[in-house]
Structure formats: structure tokens, C-alpha cells
Amino acid sequence: MWTSPIPIHLSHDLAAAGKRRDYLSRRARPPSNDLIRLLRGAYVQRQDLEGLSHARAHEVSIHAARLTGLLTEGAVLARESAAVMLGIPLVGALPHQVQVVRRGRDGGRSTPGVRTLRASGDYQSLTRDGVEISSVAQTLADLARRRPLWSVLPGLDAMLRSGQVTKDQITSLASPGSHGRTRLLHAVAVADPASESVGESLSRAVMIEENVPLPELQETVRSAQGEFLGRVDFIWPQAGVIGEFDGHVKYSGQLTGRNLDTVLLDERRREIDIERATGMRVVRWLWEDAFKRTGMLRVLADVGIRPVH
Structure with missing residues (x-):
């Protein structure tokens, strides 16, 4: 899981390689301009990054955040970032910043590369290779509260189909009065594991939103x-x-x-x-x-x- 799709070049490795401290930053500017800065101290080849899908490009940013020490103790990968790492398909744009939550009062801060949000103490998570990630149910619930049906239904369908989550596990996170509860419950209600591809789920979401008779x-x-x-x-x-x-x-x-x-x-x-x-x-x-x-x-x-x- 924790291998970047493309190589990441780190500024703190330059000294050991006998390079100047500004070697990477200079290559990210004209006339060379062959590198892209992802985060402070983390760069990738422009050509490599431009050849990736949006999901894989976001995954590279997550790896860069980890390598540069931005995923510190207590940080939980969440929302779209968790979806990317858990293989949950989403349709539509992904945020530029890596999405992280912290439980309790320690949250709500952001850096240029990482957005940190506050979560309740019972926020569900799992650990993969030493990195804490919101659980499949928690991730789907977080996204279904905030993103439109056409964006999240493919992920709901896919995770139900794979058996990685149940509807009850997701709806158990929809506490009365919580933000986006109605939207979340509706998305779970119409999710169907019989749908076999992202395109089929997207099509069905459009049918639902446009009041087309359902097949x-x-x-x-x-x-x-x-x-x-x-x-x-x-x-x-x-x-x-x-x-x-x-x-x-x-x-x-x-x-x-x-x-x-x-x-x-x-x-x-x-x-x-x-x-x-x-x-x-x-x-x-x-x-x-x-x-x-x-x-x-x-x-x-x-x-x-x-x-x-």
C-alpha cells in the first residue's frame, strides 16, 4: 500500500547525494521546469505526474505527506484521501490537499499540503502499515454526507458488492441531527451491490436524481x-x-x-x-x-x- 505510483524526490536526501539544497527547487522553475513541487521538500517528475489519473496523483500527494513528516501521530487519513488508499471509487474532482482528521480538540488546522479537520472521539479507523485511515464505513459515511449522489454511489455500490461493508455499518454512523444525515441515509438506501461498474453506478445515480423510472x-x-x-x-x-x-x-x-x-x-x-x-x-x-x-x-x-x- 505504501509505495508511491511514481518516484518522489525529497530535499532532505540531497546532502547525502552531494547535491545543493536548492537543486530540486531550481528544477521546478524555468528553464528546466521538469519537476513539480507537491509539498514543501517533495518533488516529482512533471511527465510522471501528468500521466496519472486524478486518484493516483492524489495518492502520490499522500505518500509525499507521509515522507515529509506531515502525517504525524494522531492524524487519520480521511474522506477523499482515505477513499483513494482504500480503493473506493469516486466520480468527480478530488481536493488538492491531503485530507486528515484528528480526534477531540486537536484539529481544524491546515498547511499548504494537508487539511486537518476535527473528529469525534469515536471516529472509526483502521491501521495499514503503521498509518491510520478512516474505516470503509466511516469513509463512505463522511463522503455521502458531503458529495452528490452521482459522485458517491459508485463507491457505495462497489464496497457493498465486495463485502467490505454493510448498509447497517454505514447507517449506524448517521446519528440523529448530524450534518448531512438525510443525504447520507438516502445514498445508502439507493445503493445496490448488483451494480457491477462505476459507469453503471453513475448512470443509475443520474436516473435517480433526474426521476427516471428505475430499471x-x-x-x-x-x-x-x-x-x-x-x-x-x-x-x-x-x-x-x-x-x-x-x-x-x-x-x-x-x-x-x-x-x-x-x-x-x-x-x-x-x-x-x-x-x-x-x-x-x-x-x-x-x-x-x-x-x-x-x-x-x-x-x-x-x-x-x-x-x-
């Missing part, structure tokens, strides 16, 4: 002869519509020895077989369609699945 999830489809044709992401039986989130990532595991065109052609044949066997219409949408909403809503509206107001 059944991951239903098995068979031919009239009982032949297994596949499991579909979404199905509206009464409307005669099947929906598929068409994320390119879902095909990555099918490409061994085959090109993408062949895989997509096979998928289209499967789609035709499903339509013939069920008499239903199969529609698809992409990540951008779900993230920006209008594309997915248009696809569904074209087959009669519209928001109910």
Missing part, C-alpha cells in the same frame, strides 16, 4: 430455446427496453488475441440476438453521456424512458 439490474437474458445470451446492465421489462453502459474499459479483458473491432462486432451480434429473443429494444450510452447527463437522458427518452415529475 432492474444485471438480469440474465436467454433465447427461446433457453440458450444463455448474456447479462444486461439495465432492463425496463414493462417498457420493453434494455440499457447497456458502453464503457470501453469493459472490453479490455476481452482483447487477448483479438482486436477491438472484432470484439465490438461480436457485441453487436449479441445485441441483435438479445433483441430477437426478447423483442426488446437495446440502447447504449457512453461515459460522457452519463457524466454530462443529457446524452444518456436523450438515448432513454428516444425509447420512451423519460423523467417522471
Whole structure:
């Protein structure tokens, strides 16, 4: 867990390497400008950092905070930072600062690289390789109180599906009168471990927020002869519509020895077989369609699945 995705260069290592104290800081300025300063005394190669996802880049900042001594005793990695280290998927922007809480009165301070918040004495945590992190249930509860449903539902679905947490464990943290309690309880209520990808969870969150009639999830489809044709992401039986989130990532595991065109052609044949066997219409949408909403809503509206107001 505690290996950075990319190398981190530390100022306090310069003397041992025979370098000047300002060697790294000079490389983070023109004309060289090949390093980026993450925190005081911690730098990474610009090219390395720019090649990472937002989650992996945030993980690098967490490692830098640890290496530079900013995660001192009593600090608990929390919120988005905990989600990154626990593998909880989130949709949307991540904070620039590493998120930390401290129990009791010792909190509420921030530095340029670390935001420190105050937490109650019963704040739930676990320890990984000597670093304290908020528990899966605590992390999900913290995020569901503060972030929109479309951002947190993928994490709730994924952790429920993996068995790392239960709904009761999360809702037990929603004490009466606590901040964001209603939002938290709603998010947990609509979470569903049947959802099998971030894109499917995002799509369902948009449906919920836009009052689109909700489908059944991951239903098995068979031919009239009982032949297994596949499991579909979404199905509206009464409307005669099947929906598929068409994320390119879902095909990555099918490409061994085959090109993408062949895989997509096979998928289209499967789609035709499903339509013939069920008499239903199969529609698809992409990540951008779900993230920006209008594309997915248009696809569904074209087959009669519209928001109910």
C-alpha cells in the first residue's frame, strides 16, 4: 500500500547525494521546469505526474505527506484521501490537499499540503502499515454526507458488492441531527451491490436524481430455446427496453488475441440476438453521456424512458 505510483524526490536526501539544497527547487522553475513541487521538500517528475489519473496523483500527494513528516501521530487519513488508499471509487474532482482528521480538540488546522479537520472521539479507523485511515464505513459515511449522489454511489455500490461493508455499518454512523444525515441515509438506501461498474453506478445515480423510472439490474437474458445470451446492465421489462453502459474499459479483458473491432462486432451480434429473443429494444450510452447527463437522458427518452415529475 505504501509505495508511491511514481518516484518522489525529497530535499532532505540531497546532502547525502552531494547535491545543493536548492537543486530540486531550481528544477521546478524555468528553464528546466521538469519537476513539480507537491509539498514543501517533495518533488516529482512533471511527465510522471501528468500521466496519472486524478486518484493516483492524489495518492502520490499522500505518500509525499507521509515522507515529509506531515502525517504525524494522531492524524487519520480521511474522506477523499482515505477513499483513494482504500480503493473506493469516486466520480468527480478530488481536493488538492491531503485530507486528515484528528480526534477531540486537536484539529481544524491546515498547511499548504494537508487539511486537518476535527473528529469525534469515536471516529472509526483502521491501521495499514503503521498509518491510520478512516474505516470503509466511516469513509463512505463522511463522503455521502458531503458529495452528490452521482459522485458517491459508485463507491457505495462497489464496497457493498465486495463485502467490505454493510448498509447497517454505514447507517449506524448517521446519528440523529448530524450534518448531512438525510443525504447520507438516502445514498445508502439507493445503493445496490448488483451494480457491477462505476459507469453503471453513475448512470443509475443520474436516473435517480433526474426521476427516471428505475430499471432492474444485471438480469440474465436467454433465447427461446433457453440458450444463455448474456447479462444486461439495465432492463425496463414493462417498457420493453434494455440499457447497456458502453464503457470501453469493459472490453479490455476481452482483447487477448483479438482486436477491438472484432470484439465490438461480436457485441453487436449479441445485441441483435438479445433483441430477437426478447423483442426488446437495446440502447447504449457512453461515459460522457452519463457524466454530462443529457446524452444518456436523450438515448432513454428516444425509447420512451423519460423523467417522471
